[in-house]
Amino acid sequence: MNAPLLEIKRLSKAFGRVIAASNIDLTIDPGVLTSIIGPNGAGKSTLINMLSGSLPVDSGRILFQGADITHLPIHHRVRMGLCRSFQVVNIFPDLTVFDNIQIPVLAVHKRARRLFRPVAREAGVREEVSQVLDRVGLAAEAQTVASALSHGDQRLLEVGIALAVRPRLLFLDEPTAGMNPVERVRVLENIRGLSEEGKTTFVIVEHDMDIVFSLSDRVVVLHHGVIIGDGTTEDIQKSARVREVYLGEEVMT
Amino acid sequence: MLESIVHVCLAGLSTGMFIWLVASGLTLIFGVLGVLNFAHGSFYMLGAYFCYTLLGLMGDNFWLGLLLGPLCVCVVGFVVERYFLRYVYPLALPYQLLLTFAFVLLFDDLVKVVWGAGSIGSPTLPGLSGSIPILGRNFPVYSLFIIGVGPLVAIGMWALLEKTWWGRIIRAASSDREMASAIGVRVPALFTAVFIFGTWLGAMGGGLAVPYVGLLTPGMGESIIIDAFVVAVIGGLGSLKGAFLGALIIGLLSSFGTRFIPTFDMFLTFILMAAVLLWRPQGLFGEAA
Amino acid sequence: MKRFWTYVFIALILAGLVSIGLFAGRFVVYLSMRVLILSIFALGYNLLLGRTGLLSFGHAAFYAGGAYGLGLISIHVTTNPLLGIIVGVGLACIMALVIGFFCVRHTEIYFAMLTLAFGMMVFSLIWNLREVTGGDDGLVGIVRAPISLGFASIPITKTSHYYFFVLFCFILTVALIYLIRRSPFGLVLSGIRENDRRIEFAGLSVRNYRLAAFVISGTFAGLAGALGALLESNANPFSAHWSHSAEPILVSLIGGIQTFTGPVVGSVVFILLREIIERFTQNWMLWFGLILLIIIMGLRGGVVGGVAQLFRRKRSHVAKSGGNR
Numbered sequence: 059m060n061a062p063l064l065e066i067k068r069l070s071k072a073f074g075r076v077i078a079a080s081n082i083d084l085t086i087d088p089g090v091l092t093s094i095i096g097p098n099g100a101g102k103s104t105l106i107n108m109l110s111g112s113l114p115v116d117s118g119r120i121l122f123q124g125a126d127i128t129h130l131p132i133h134h135r136v137r138m139g140l141c142r143s144f145q146v147v148n149i150f151p152d153l154t155v156f157d158n159i160q161i162p163v164l165a166v167h168k169r170a171r172r173l174f175r176p177v178a179r180e181a182g183v184r185e186e187v188s189q190v191l192d193r194v195g196l197a198a199e200a201q202t203v204a205s206a207l208s209h210g211d212q213r214l215l216e217v218g219i220a221l222a223v224r225p226r227l228l229f230l231d232e233p234t235a236g237m238n239p240v241e242r243v244r245v246l247e248n249i250r251g252l253s254e255e256g257k258t259t260f261v262i263v264e265h266d267m268d269i270v271f272s273l274s275d276r277v278v279v280l281h282h283g284v285i286i287g288d289g290t291t292e293d294i295q296k297s298a299r300v301r302e303v304y305l306g307e308e309v310m311t
Numbered sequence: 312m313l314e315s316i317v318h319v320c321l322a323g324l325s326t327g328m329f330i331w332l333v334a335s336g337l338t339l340i341f342g343v344l345g346v347l348n349f350a351h352g353s354f355y356m357l358g359a360y361f362c363y364t365l366l367g368l369m370g371d372n373f374w375l376g377l378l379l380g381p382l383c384v385c386v387v388g389f390v391v392e393r394y395f396l397r398y399v400y401p402l403a404l405p406y407q408l409l410l411t412f413a414f415v416l417l418f419d420d421l422v423k424v425v426w427g428a429g430s431i432g433s434p435t436l437p438g439l440s441g442s443i444p445i446l447g448r449n450f451p452v453y454s455l456f457i458i459g460v461g462p463l464v465a466i467g468m469w470a471l472l473e474k475t476w477w478g479r480i481i482r483a484a485s486s487d488r489e490m491a492s493a494i495g496v497r498v499p500a501l502f503t504a505v506f507i508f509g510t511w512l513g514a515m516g517g518g519l520a521v522p523y524v525g526l527l528t529p530g531m532g533e534s535i536i537i538d539a540f541v542v543a544v545i546g547g548l549g550s551l552k553g554a555f556l557g558a559l560i561i562g563l564l565s566s567f568g569t570r571f572i573p574t575f576d577m578f579l580t581f582i583l584m585a586a587v588l589l590w591r592p593q594g595l596f597g598e599a600a
Numbered sequence: 601m602k603r604f605w606t607y608v609f610i611a612l613i614l615a616g617l618v619s620i621g622l623f624a625g626r627f628v629v630y631l632s633m634r635v636l637i638l639s640i641f642a643l644g645y646n647l648l649l650g651r652t653g654l655l656s657f658g659h660a661a662f663y664a665g666g667a668y669g670l671g672l673i674s675i676h677v678t679t680n681p682l683l684g685i686i687v688g689v690g691l692a693c694i695m696a697l698v699i700g701f702f703c704v705r706h707t708e709i710y711f712a713m714l715t716l717a718f719g720m721m722v723f724s725l726i727w728n729l730r731e732v733t734g735g736d737d738g739l740v741g742i743v744r745a746p747i748s749l750g751f752a753s754i755p756i757t758k759t760s761h762y763y764f765f766v767l768f769c770f771i772l773t774v775a776l777i778y779l780i781r782r783s784p785f786g787l788v789l790s791g792i793r794e795n796d797r798r799i800e801f802a803g804l805s806v807r808n809y810r811l812a813a814f815v816i817s818g819t820f821a822g823l824a825g826a827l828g829a830l831l832e833s834n835a836n837p838f839s840a841h842w843s844h845s846a847e848p849i850l851v852s853l854i855g856g857i858q859t860f861t862g863p864v865v866g867s868v869v870f871i872l873l874r875e876i877i878e879r880f881t882q883n884w885m886l887w888f889g890l891i892l893l894i895i896i897m898g899l900r901g902g903v904v905g906g907v908a909q910l911f912r913r914k915r916s917h918v919a920k921s922g923g924n925r
Contacts (some may be wrong), residue, residue: 073918088894108721110801111800131805132801132802133799133801133804133805133806136800136801136802136803141801141803142801148657148795148797148798149795149798150790150791150794150795151794152794153787153790157790157791160787161799161800161802162801162803164784164787165803165804166803169784170784170804171784171785172783173779173780173783173785174776174779174780174783175779175783175784176779176782176783177783177786177787178782178785180784219798219801219802220801223803247621294810347709347712395893395897398897399896399897403653404655404709404712405655405853405857406896408847409850409853409892410892410893410896411891412846413888413889413890413896414889414893415889416884416885416888416889416891417886417893419885420883420885420886423882423883426885428882439652495865533843537716540716541717544713544717548709548713573728574729575724575728576724576728577720577723577724577727577728578721578725578728581717581720581721582717582721583663583717584713584717585702585717585718585721588706588710588713588717589702589705592706
């Protein structure tokens, strides 16, 4: 294993008296598909928001590929290769599916600043957009306005936009929420395939334990802003502490 | 020097209280409905013209005119909210602002049609006209009266919002519309009511302006609405306490500015507005979000 | 086939515009210039409003920047309009850069209020610095000297000559805005309008792109201002007043803010209607208020959007229309 992809050191965040993260230490290695689980209000969303740059941290440091990104703005982190998808659909509703993917691809190709050259002439960009669309299975809908897609397809598009920036580390916030079983299988296979390709490392926040235990190499359990479990799926299933926290919340398989 | 400063302060206070009368309604409407109402200046103007006309009709009874004039404007406010504004709440901001702007154009010209395009001199009030000496110089009694009315309105609104059942409902609806409608508040009706009340405040300001500004002109709403915007922004959009203090600041700033640096008097006002927006968008007296 | 008819349409419009300059009377030429100048103002402005989704009440300041920049050069330095226009447009551009730098930190109502504040600062300076700007009189006596290019000199003193210069600037503006709308940059701007958060997560700085759109639109406002000052032979302080910023907004809205041609069509409608209404009544604002109400309440696509919708409805009887933009 080479150097860690992401290193979090003593990260803390509080909203008034509610502690959302308390001295979290966490390391994520490349290629290890990690899931973050925890009961509602455990601080999962806060953690992702801090790591992706939406929320300022109270204290602690975030290192990405060795560089301190604790105070970098979102778009810098994205350019370095750290991106996320959202729990609620977060797309460009009035643009076509193709344009939805094209914007991040333009950014990756450093073409987004071109002022006077028609976007239609960016052949390399268009090709890559088509590849991303194929990958998430939306090629047939390329010219549809995004808001006209079904909810499941919008979620696919959401994941597609996040993938289009060619991230090295991608946080997926409940990637399969609101999907039908067919779409769900497609997304999960995508994630597994991409993860095995090794270009992108995935960190998934999920409620669905089936997904978590079938997909993950490693599971991190968060509770009241503290990591109370960290290990392989078997470790977590056996952990007494985790069972205690989840008791009454959800039945563990 | 001291006399002069006292007088400049008094003039500033009366100007500030004036703007407050207009800004209070604007702020209330923004706080609850989330709409920045350009037409609020028009309500001010309509209030002034209605009061002026009623004053003529009712044999110089200013107080009766002041009571009835704004009520007439409330009818206008009702129509604006119920039949127009209500339908643009879900739309993007430009549409909301421009709808109210359309009413500015409309009312400005309607006033010209009804009352003529020229200025109208307003009558003086028995009892409140004239001046009294303060520190050896005369100061208009009516301005002192306005300085007294402003805080009264502020206290009245505070009592209404903090101490009554109605106030609780309004505050609930302004902080969370969905929650309010979930607990059975008829939000659309409440919005209409609040808009009418805000209109009434603006029109009252206009009515009180009749003896104060001396001249009624069809454009009088447009100059005051920008002052009211400045005040509402400085105090923090939607905050009544902020608007009151903001009005005091702007009143004093402009009267000291006019007295000592007339060239940069207007500039100062707007630089303060920009500075607040940049460094404390929640307003000078608002709490951080 | 569709492309062919588009070319025919453009050629017809161009022929019409040129023949106005060649054959029409002075008044019609004057009105046409006002339409063209307002179009330049609105086309630039709509890049911000329709594309990026930002409502500015400060663009009158950039218009005035162009007008006063040209006026000051013309009165104090040289009457060569080319230098005046370059300085005016440059001044507007720098003003937009400085003011925009602060304004793009906010969006929505806070952005609108910030632009209002900065715009009114500029207005108050123009109003009060009498020695420089002429205060409420404005700058008067701006002459339309020939444009000297060194090797050639183009006379624009006559109204019909100046018309062709304005027409040239208009065509240039239309072409540039057209290219920008189709460019990657233009796509990113519509992305910002749709979902600015997502643009950040595409790895792009929303602030920088907003600023770029702000500066571009401010620069075109400056061009419109410089041309307007040459047309009227003066620079008017009220051209910096916030209510003048409402003009490109109204025009874009009338024409349709989501369309490319909307601001131009809106300018034609605006100037013509105003001229016609003023023939019959004193109260054009009343009528404009009504028109604006109708557009906002029922016809939000504006004239162009409305017509396009009519066509689409017709076509959708034949085939199910896909969404393309």
